[in-house]
Amino acid sequence: MISLLITLVIFALVCYLIFWAMGYLGVPEPIRKVVTVVIVLIAVIWLLSFLPGMVGYHAPWLHQ
Numbered sequence: 667m668i669s670l671l672i673t674l675v676i677f678a679l680v681c682y683l684i685f686w687a688m689g690y691l692g693v694p695e696p697i698r699k700v701v702t703v704v705i706v707l708i709a710v711i712w713l714l715s716f717l718p719g720m721v722g723y724h725a726p727w728l729h730q
Contacts, residue, residue, distance in 0.1 A: 681705055
């Protein structure tokens with residue numbers, strides 16, 4: 667449980683760093699929107715992989 671929390675915190679920090687860098691560098695809007703959608707999709711797939719009994723999708727390559 668602690669390892670999951672640490673992994674979640676690290677993932678959140680990486681996402682924050684990406685969003686901060688996009689704001690700092692002034693990335694144009696179409697690229698910013700694409701990066702945001704990709705990060706959200708990765709996060710949703712990653713979170714759903716922890717619920718294999720509730721959903722039919724399981725992504726073992728996302729687990730360590």
